[in-house]
Amino acid sequence: MSTSDNWSMLSQYLSGECTDYEKRQIETRIDVEPELRKMLQFMQRIWDTSEAQQPSDVEKLWNQVAEKTGIKMPTGKSVATMPQHKLSKRRYADNYYRIMRYAAAILVVFTLGYFLNGSGLFWGSGELMTITVQNGEREEVTLSDGTHIILDSGSSLRYPKSFDGERREVFLNGEGYFEVARNTDKPFFVQANHGVVQVLGTKFNVRAWRSNRNVAVTVTEGKVSLNSESGPNLAASILTKDQFSELAANGKPTSPQMVDVAQYMAWMHNEVFFDDASLQEILFQLERWYDVAFILEDKTLAEERLNLHIKNDSIEDVLKLIAVLTDAKYSRSGQTIRLKL
Amino acid sequence: MSFFSLQTLLPPTDFNESELVKQVATGDEKAFEILFKHYAQRLINFARRFVFDTTIAENFVQDVFLKVWANREQLDPEKSFKTYLFTAVRNQALHHLRHLEVERRSEENIDLFPEPIKTPEQELSEKEVEEYIRQAIGELPEKCQLIFYMNRFDQLTYTQIAEVQNISIKTVETQMGRALKYLRQRLHQFMMVLPF
Numbered sequence: 001m002s003t004s005d006n007w008s009m010l011s012q013y014l015s016g017e018c019t020d021y022e023k024r025q026i027e028t029r030i031d032v033e034p035e036l037r038k039m040l041q042f043m044q045r046i047w048d049t050s051e052a053q054q055p056s057d058v059e060k061l062w063n064q065v066a067e068k069t070g071i072k073m074p075t076g077k078s079v080a081t082m083p084q085h086k087l088s089k090r091r092y093a094d095n096y097y098r099i100m101r102y103a104a105a106i107l108v109v110f111t112l113g114y115f116l117n118g119s120g121l122f123w124g125s126g127e128l129m130t131i132t133v134q135n136g137e138r139e140e141v142t143l144s145d146g147t148h149i150i151l152d153s154g155s156s157l158r159y160p161k162s163f164d165g166e167r168r169e170v171f172l173n174g175e176g177y178f179e180v181a182r183n184t185d186k187p188f189f190v191q192a193n194h195g196v197v198q199v200l201g202t203k204f205n206v207r208a209w210r211s212n213r214n215v216a217v218t219v220t221e222g223k224v225s226l227n228s229e230s231g232p233n234l235a236a237s238i239l240t241k242d243q244f245s246e247l248a249a250n251g252k253p254t255s256p257q258m259v260d261v262a263q264y265m266a267w268m269h270n271e272v273f274f275d276d277a278s279l280q281e282i283l284f285q286l287e288r289w290y291d292v293a294f295i296l297e298d299k300t301l302a303e304e305r306l307n308l309h310i311k312n313d314s315i316e317d318v319l320k321l322i323a324v325l326t327d328a329k330y331s332r333s334g335q336t337i338r339l340k341l
Numbered sequence: 342m343s344f345f346s347l348q349t350l351l352p353p354t355d356f357n358e359s360e361l362v363k364q365v366a367t368g369d370e371k372a373f374e375i376l377f378k379h380y381a382q383r384l385i386n387f388a389r390r391f392v393f394d395t396t397i398a399e400n401f402v403q404d405v406f407l408k409v410w411a412n413r414e415q416l417d418p419e420k421s422f423k424t425y426l427f428t429a430v431r432n433q434a435l436h437h438l439r440h441l442e443v444e445r446r447s448e449e450n451i452d453l454f455p456e457p458i459k460t461p462e463q464e465l466s467e468k469e470v471e472e473y474i475r476q477a478i479g480e481l482p483e484k485c486q487l488i489f490y491m492n493r494f495d496q497l498t499y500t501q502i503a504e505v506q507n508i509s510i511k512t513v514e515t516q517m518g519r520a521l522k523y524l525r526q527r528l529h530q531f532m533m534v535l536p537f
Contacts, residue, residue, distance in 0.1 A: 008518030015492050015517065017499050039525070046524050047493065049474040056399055058381045065377060065403050069410045071370045299356070299379075 010040070014047050132156040133174070136291035138268075143170070146181035147188065152267050154288035175207040177268060191229070195247040198225040204239075205264050211284065216246040218264040226253045266311075274308040279326060282308060290315040297340035301328055359418040365409070366416040373413075377406050380423070384430050387495050390487055391434035401437070405429040427497065427505040477527040481520055488513055489520040 012018040013026050030037045065071075133139045133151045140150050144162045151157055155174025163169075163186060172192040180188045182201025190197040192208030195215030202222025208215040217226045219239045226245050227236035237245040237253035244259040263273045272289075274282050280302040283294045292315060296302055306325045310318055319330050319337065328339045356379060364372035381402055388398035405426060409416070416422075481489060488506070491497045492513075499517070503510045 006518075007522040008514045011517035011521040012499075012514060014521070015499070017514075042528075043521060043525060046474050046477075046528060049471050049478075054395070055382055056385050056395065058378055061381055061399055061403055062374060062377050065406050065410075066370075066374070068403075068407055071373070071410075 010043065014040075014043060127161045128158050129161055130156060130158045134291070135288045143168075143181075145183060145186075145188075148179040148181075150177040150268055152176065152288070153291075172206055172208055173210045175205070175209070175267065177203075177205045177265060179203045193247075194229045195253075196227050196229055198227070198236075199223070205261075207264075209284070212281075214246055214248055216244065216264075218244045218259060218261055220261055220265065228252065269311075271311040272309075274306065274310075276305050276307060278302065279304045279306065279322070282306070282322075286315070286318060290318075292335045292337055295336065295338045297338055298328075301326060301339055301341065358422050362416050362422045363418040365413050366418065368413065373406075373410060376422070380426055381406075383495050384426055387427060387491070388430050388434050390490060391431070391438060397437070398434075401430050401433040405433060421501065421504075423497070424501045424504050427491075427495065427501070431505055474524075474528060477524055478520075480527065481523055485516045485520050485523075488516045492517060 009018060009022060009026070013023065018026070030040060131139060131141055131151065133153055133155050135153050137153055138150065140148065141157065141159075142148050143159055145168060147168070149157065149170075152175040155172065155176055157174075157176065158171040160169070166186065168183070168186050168188040170188075170190055172190055178190065178199075180199050180201050180203070184200050188199050188201075190199075190206055192206055192215050193210060193213050195208060197204070197206055197215075197217055199222065202219065202224055204217055204219040204222075204224050206215065206217050215226070217224060217239060219241055221241055224239045225236045226239060226247060228247055228251070235252050237256055239245055239256045242258055242261050243256040244261075244264065245253045245256050247253045266272060272285060274285075283296075287293060304326050306322075308321065308325070313321075315337075319332070322328065322339075323330055326339075328341055330340075331338050356375075358376075361372045361376050365376065384402045384405070385395070385398045388401045389395060392398055392401075408429070409426075478486065478489060488502055491502045491505070492499070497505065499510050499513045502508075502513045506513075
């Protein structure tokens with residue numbers, strides 16, 4: 001790693017600029033050189049750090065431009081009246097975190113990639129199987145130890161054909177409900193994003209979509225430990241029945257919190273509760289559930305926040321509801337749905 | 342698993358630049374507004390690296406868009422509008438700087454490795470670490486820093502940076518490598534404490 005060429009290549013890799021061949025070369029090396037892997041993860045973290053900037057009042061700037069060019073401002077509700085652009089000073093902090101979240105989201109898959117790609121080498125017990133649930137579907141899988149898992153639409157799970165090692169370990173992207181068969185000699189681990197859920201035998205729900213980097217765990221029975229992959233043992237959050245904890249990107253697990261567990265498990269019965277969720281978040285779920293694709297013609301819609309309860313509703317009904325709540329219009333052709341103001 | 346494809350998530354896939362540019366060329370005000378709002382903040386951030394004054398940076402960006410509108414018939418949807426915007430803002434900024442004869446910072450500070458105030462053994466909050474990283478980026482030589490910012494925060498590809506800065510892609514590669522090397526050296530003490 002000493003020559004400048006190597007540094008150029010690594011930065012090209014991190015920037016997504018290198019050729020497929022170079023990419024493969026580096027990824028092969030990552031697999032066999034733990035030091036390089038560690039270093040790249042470290043650099044990735046630096047790469048992910050966002051720029052601290054106070055956002056400008058783009059709306060005001062636009063109005064000035066619109067006036068100077070003689071463009072008449074549209075009347076009624078337009079992009080111009082959407083809250084995202086009303087950046088009062090008070091909201092700088094909020095925006096900063098929003099930007100940070102975007103920045104963190106850009107390369108989130110990368111870090112996880114090491115663990116998935118490397119898993120064959122590092123946990124090497126038994127052949128790894130992958131199950132990926134199609135959108136609009138839900139699947140159940142029973143592992144070799146009797147553990148039963150229900151996976152939501154769009155989720156995927158990697159697990160060994162048989163658990164030969166000292167621990168039982170699976171990898172999740174998405175949302176799943178686990179009923180882990182009790183075996184005190186072989187603890188069960190769920191690796192999800194950068195989090196690790198450890199249990200002996202119990203029932204719990206894990207929500208960990210790669211796209212937002214969060215790991216959220218809700219327990220219905222028994223005892224579960226949630227921690228970040230690299231976190232010290234002391235930092236782990238120990239959850240029991242009816243408790244919830246989540247691990248934000250790069251963060252520590254939140255302290256256990258009593259929740260209405262039924263709401264978190266409701267997805268298994270075609271029901272979902274969104275509490276002050278962004279439309280983007282909601283559409284992400286709907287895309288998977290109804291196997292549709294959304295196109296936002298007005299990007300400001302993505303940040304609209306709403307409360308929504310869906311239960312066995314048809315996509316048409318859900319769309320009508322969203323249209324009313326956000327003041328947006330939708331048009332549908334096949335599996336593609338466009339939303340605009 | 343493709344991690345590179347994620348770069349294309351920003352800007353979102355429903356943003357069709359060349360289509361919008363085509364519409365602006367025909368006088369579509371809505372398309373112009375979308376483009377302005379899409380790029381304004383990023384261009385302001387970019388301009389601020391030259392002038393350090395937000396109001397001036399904002400004026401540059403407004404002026405560039407006023408020119409775009411005035412000359413909209415001549416827009417070429419086949420060419421990268423993004424590259425055009427960044428180039429125009431850069432030229433505007435450099436023009437301004439030439440008038441001010443602002444002293445440029447030295448490139449020599451690459452060899453300085455200021456010690457962090459705390460050692461990694463001490464408890465560092467997430468925010469402090471972020472701050473150190475930003476600080477370290479701020480210590481890169483001017484040219485190197487600008488290129489790094491353009492790639493990381495303005496989401497310009499190496500090719501686009503080369504075009505805007507009127508330098509070779511090879512130079513962009515070298516400077517990015519230099520940035521990485523420096524940041525690694527400067528921040529290596531955090532390697533053990535950063536959570537992943």
